[in-house]
Amino acid sequence: MCELLGMSANVPTDIVFSFTGLMQRGGGTGPHRDGWGIGFYEGRGLRLFQDPAASVESEVARLVQRYPIKSETVIGHIRQANVGKVCLSNTHPFVRELWGRNWCFAHNGQLAGFEPPKGFYTPVGDTDSEAAFCNLLNRVRGxxxxxxxxxxxxxxxxxxxxxxxxxxxxxxLLSDGDWLFSFCSTKLAHITRRAPFGPARLKDADLQVDFQAETTPNDVVTVIATEPLTDNETWNIFQPGDWILWRRGEIVAQGRT
Amino acid sequence: MCELLGMSANVPTDIVFSFTGLMQRGGGTGPHRDGWGIGFYEGRGLRLFQDPAASVESEVARLVQRYPIKSETVIGHIRQANVGKVCLSNTHPFVRELWGRNWCFAHNGQLAGFEPPKGFYTPVGDTDSEAAFCNLLNRVRGxxxxxxxxxxxxxxxxxxxxxxxxxxxxxxLLSDGDWLFSFCSTKLAHITRRAPFGPARLKDADLQVDFQAETTPNDVVTVIATEPLTDNETWNIFQPGDWILWRRGEIVAQGRT
Known part of the structure; x- marks a missing residue:
């Protein structure tokens, strides 16, 4: 299994705090040693950092933690491989261009006997995750x-x-940079932070942040993660089958399938 | 105008030396302040670093210089904007998936009145370069x-x-990770280093490297750049219309159009 991290915000927001917590699970407090990746939208551009190395040991992860990239939409992932070997081409998130936008996707779980028909988008690596992403885009495009x-x-x-x-x-988690779509099959949680902001304390690292000092009263910042990342806030737990479409930190549509 | 940097090698090779020279031209010894990017193939995966900031001031560029990523095929670019504003989505190199491979492209120059027909691949940004890349892939796919x-x-x-x-x-410069295609319309140079290796001295930074100490006798490493990067070696200058197809550091086909 892997862990997902998503963010949707109404102002460019630094995700270093949540990323620091997630990275600890990549070989530190968690077993997800088989690579990690994170994509930050910057306008229509997407800044992607990936490493097949464990995140707690990754030089690139240290850069991302030191270098506060501000973004309205972020998708991150740490991997514990079950399908596909540990290499860069099997490292989430995956990216494809559709309709002149960068679509970014990360998956937690595995699919048995998943052999979708060939289509325009073709996997580069050999994960079921990338195969599902390509199939999803082929359906959308179709x-x-x-x-x-x-x-x-x-x-x-x-x-x-x-x-x-x-x-x-x-x-x-799926995004084109404008919206963020989240789907829960087994495990996913979310929290929306808005004024009045308070302090938050990471479960996985000795780190606390006072969002009051980092934000303005109009900021709305939603974080989505496989499991709650903080231990002093109340996270909302998705039920199996729940999906939510986010834009600028707010829910624009939701339901259960 | 911009500057290009390409590498094709028969063993995973560290391009930090050439990259360091190129980066100096990004606002240091050269006027190319409008962003830079570099893509390193790692198997079928592609590791892409980009920044719309000037390379001499870029935190990400410093990471790349500190962190010797070894690759057989590299495409890099520093930008002096002429078409399209300075932002991440206009920053080279550009990437698209075709036939389950990552295709990577960088361009130096500008095209007047270039309005290619719509096709499957659509630009995300608004440069003539990305429009040409998308058109090229649409032709290949067609x-x-x-x-x-x-x-x-x-x-x-x-x-x-x-x-x-x-x-x-x-x-x-264009690559799918297996081969590297280079086309010269006005200015491009290349050098192939092989045994016996000697020292090389950068033109743009006070840096010398002794390739003898860094290589094995079987290594073949070709570097392609807009202008020669070293001042104590003999570079081959492309003539207008020259193209070369490289694989593992060697020329596999060449001609003039």
């Missing part, structure tokens, strides 16, 4: 050759996630 | 729906470069 809003796209995303989930475990 | 060897692909690449060159300046 249904909508031209760009549509996320709200119109939702039925295709939900139906695909519903089918993947029949084949195993499929928790995922 | 001609060859399934993967073919680079040698079979060459006529499509050369014809496309020939046409782009009619519209302005088009020096470029």
């Amino acid at each position: 249904a909508f050759p031209e760009a549509v809003m996320a709200e119109i796209l939702l039925p295709v995303l939900i139906q695909a996630c519903f089918e993947y989930r029949q084949k195993g475990v499929f928790n995922c | 001609a060859f729906p399934e993967a073919v060897m680079a040698e079979i692909l060459l006529p499509v690449l050369i014809q496309a470069c020939f046409e782009y060159r009619q519209k302005g300046v088009f020096n470029c």
Whole structure:
């Protein structure tokens, strides 16, 4: 199993605090030693850092922790390999261009006997995760050759996630930089921080941050993670089948399949 | 105008020496302050570092210089913007997946009145360079729906470069990780280092390296750059219209259009 980290915010926000907690699970407090990756949207651009090395030992992870990149939408992942060897091409998140946007995807779980039909998007590596991502984009592109809003796209995303989930475990995060879609098959949690902001304390590292000092009263910052990252706040736990579409930190649509 | 840097080698090779020289031109000894990027192939995976900030001031560039990533194929670029604003989505190199491989592209020059037909690959940013890359991949995909060897692909690449060159300046580097294609419209140089290796001294920084100490007798390492990066070696200067296809540091095909 792997761990997911997502962020959706209404202002460019530094995710170093949550990333620091997650990275500890990559070989420190958790067993996810088989690589990690994080993608930060910057306008329509996507800044991607990845390493097949364990995150607690990764030089690139240390850079990301030192270098506060501010972004409105982030997708991160640490990996404990079950399908596919440990190498860069099997490292999440995966990225493809669709409709002139960078789509970014990370998956927690595994799919048994998943052999989707060939399509335009083809996996580079050999994970079931990237195969599912390519299949998802092939479905979207098949249904909508031209760009549509996320709200119109939702039925295709939900139906695909519903089918993947029949084949195993499929928790995922997907974004095109404007919106963030989250789907829970077994385990996912979220928290939305807004004024009045308080202190937060990481479960996995000796680190506390006072968000009051780091934010303005209008900031809305949602963090999504496989398991709650802090131990002094109340996280919302997704139920199996729950999906949420986020934009600028707020829920724009949600449901259960 | 921008500067290109490419490497093709028969063993995973550290490009820090050449990268250090190039980075000095990003706001130091050269005027290319509008971002930089470098992609390193690692197997079928591609490790991409980019920054819209000037390379001499870039924290990410310092990481790349400190952290010797070894690769057989590298494409780098520093930018002096002429078309498109300075932002991450306009920063080279550009990447797309085709036939389950990561294709990476960087361009030096500009194209006037370049409005290619819409196709499957769509630019994310607003540079003529990314538009040309997308058009090139649309042509390749149109001609060859399934993967073919680079040698079979060459006529499509050369014809496309020939046409782009009619519209302005088009020096470029393109790779799928297995081969590296270089095209010169106005300015490009290359050098192949092999045994017996000697010392090399950067033109743009006070740095000398003794490749003898860094290599084995079987290593073959080709570096391609807009202008020679060292001042004590003899570089080969491309003539306008020259193209070369490289694999593992060696020329596998070349010609002039």
